[in-house]
Amino acid sequence: xxxxxxxxxxxxxxxxxxxxxxxxxxxxxxxxxxxxxxxxxxxxxxxxxxxxxxxxxxxxxxxxxxxxxxxxxxxxxxxxxxxxxxxxxxxxxxxxxxxxxxxxxxxxxxxxxxxxxxxxxxxxxxxxxxxxxxxxxxxxxxxxxxxxxxxxxxxxxxxxxxxxxxxxxxxxxxxxxxxxxxxxxxxxxxxxxxxxxxxxxxxxxxxxxxxxxxxxxxxxxxxxxxxxxxxxxxxxxxxxxxxxxxxxxxxxxxxxxxxxxxxxxxxxxxxxxxxxxxxxxxxxxxxxxxxxxxxxxxxxxxxxxxxxxxxxxxxxxxxxxxxxxxxxxxxxxxxxxxxxxxxxxxxxxxxxxxxxxxxxxxxxxxxxxxxxxxxxxxxxxxxxxxxxxxxxxxxxxxxxxxxxxxxxxxxxxxxxxxxxxxxxxxxxxxxx
Ligand SMILES: *Cc1c(COP(=O)(O)O)cnc(C)c1O
Numbered sequence: 001x002x003x004x005x006x007x008x009x010x011x012x013x014x015x016x017x018x019x020x021x022x023x024x025x026x027x028x029x030x031x032x033x034x035x036x037x038x039x040x041x042x043x044x045x046x047x048x049x050x051x052x053x054x055x056x057x058x059x060x061x062x063x064x065x066x067x068x069x070x071x072x073x074x075x076x077x078x079x080x081x082x083x084x085x086x087x088x089x090x091x092x093x094x095x096x097x098x099x100x101x102x103x104x105x106x107x108x109x110x111x112x113x114x115x116x117x118x119x120x121x122x123x124x125x126x127x128x129x130x131x132x133x134x135x136x137x138x139x140x141x142x143x144x145x146x147x148x149x150x151x152x153x154x155x156x157x158x159x160x161x162x163x164x165x166x167x168x169x170x171x172x173x174x175x176x177x178x179x180x181x182x183x184x185x186x187x188x189x190x191x192x193x194x195x196x197x198x199x200x201x202x203x204x205x206x207x208x209x210x211x212x213x214x215x216x217x218x219x220x221x222x223x224x225x226x227x228x229x230x231x232x233x234x235x236x237x238x239x240x241x242x243x244x245x246x247x248x249x250x251x252x253x254x255x256x257x258x259x260x261x262x263x264x265x266x267x268x269x270x271x272x273x274x275x276x277x278x279x280x281x282x283x284x285x286x287x288x289x290x291x292x293x294x295x296x297x298x299x300x301x302x303x304x305x306x307x308x309x310x311x312x313x314x315x316x317x318x319x320x321x322x323x324x325x326x327x328x329x330x331x332x333x334x335x336x337x338x339x340x341x342x343x344x345x346x347x348x349x350x351x352x353x354x355x356x357x358x359x360x361x362x363x364x365x366x367x368x369x370x371x372x373x374x375x376x377x378x379x380x381x382x383x384x385x386x387x388x389x390x391x392x393x394x395x396x397x398x399x400x401x402x403x404x405x406x407x408x409x410x411x412x413x414x415x416x417x418x419x420x421x422x423x424x425x426x427x428x429x430x431x432x
Pocket of ligand 1: 067208
């Protein structure tokens with residue numbers, strides 16, 4: 001009935017998530033409210049882990065891309081589910097450390113890691129640095145030298161696969177701010193340079209071809225290109241790179257138009273391609289990392305709002321105003337992202353009314369969705385926006401000095417707070 005398996009409708013006609021009545025949750029915790037379903041998150045983690053077992057002799061590990069939603073509880077769950085973490089800032093590293101995460105299972109990304117972040121990352125025992133550019137190689141080596149340590153590194157490679165067109169293309173990816181280009185020879189020079197530094201140990205190559213991708217083919221092509229490059233490094237430099245990181249980007253369902261492939265199919269096809277290419281180049285089969293972010297938390301999350309007003313503009317549209325908006329979900333304002341909106345108070349009713357869901361900020365563009373079908377919306381109804389687990393809280397702001405909502409975790413009919421609602425006091429905490 002819904003795009004997300006954790007959702008249902010109860011005898012009152014209310015939307016439920018993880019066995020909890022959303023209208024009751026809205027009353028208990030207030031709105032706006034972020035909700036995550038724990039079973040969905042854990043099952044997705046397990047499907048990634050088991051796909052490595054099934055198709056690749058367990059010779060790999062998923063890393064949760066914590067930029068999708070970084071908080072202590074998610075770090076704990078990742079750890080319990082035996083997956084690593086991909087972190088992109090000092091703040092995400094700090095969060096993982098505070099959660100007691102085993103830091104050797106983290107990869108540190110980013111195209112402009114500051115000296116302070118690098119130093120903090122080394123002190124925090126981050127497992128691997130995914131180096132983006134030559135300045136970073138130099139900087140990282142000099143900081144590692146000062147600390148008298150050797151750090152494990154990976155290099156971010158642009159494989160030249162652009163997955164963001166319907167038929168993905170294999171060139172034209174040079175224009176990206178991330179990583180070293182293959183086709184210009186830049187990546188090969190970077191490998192040579194990396195090998196020359198005494199305080200760096202190059203063990204991995206990394207690529208990430210985009211986000212919200214539904215085709216498997218671009219992932220397979222990228223994997224083949226990367227192993228081919230490992231073959232070149234072996235042949236010309238006599239160096240074996242033993243690990244391959246293929247990034248994230250697996251698509252999820254926001255609306256019924258989206259058709260994600262089972263994540264297992266991805267690992268199945270990629271394994272075959274990596275094994276075949278490795279054999280072709282006489283390479284040992286590499287250890288594989290993947291970095292799912294959105295697909296781990298996206299469909300597990302929903303956001304609840306309370307409707308505060310309606311504005312019918314004849315022949316144009318009906319606005320429905322909610323008590324949140326772009327501060328808690330900026331994705332429609334940022335890139336017109338599609339979402340499914342459900343009237344949680346009347347989840348058993350046909351979605352028969354076309355409305356535009358407007359936030360409460362002083363911006364005309366503060367919309368959650370335009371011209372979307374929802375069951376007759378009245379003031380006081382609880383609205384649910386689905387698939388908001390990824391890139392909502394993590395992108396949230398305090399625009400208009402609106403406190404960030406609380407986040408709760410639901411499981412088998414029970415709920416608990418995992419991130420407290422911000423208070424007005426929190427808002428002025430750093431004001432002098
Ligand atoms: C954003 C990102 C991911 C996660 O992407 P999703 O689309 O959320 O799966 C993984 N790796 C890198 C390097 C990224 O930048």
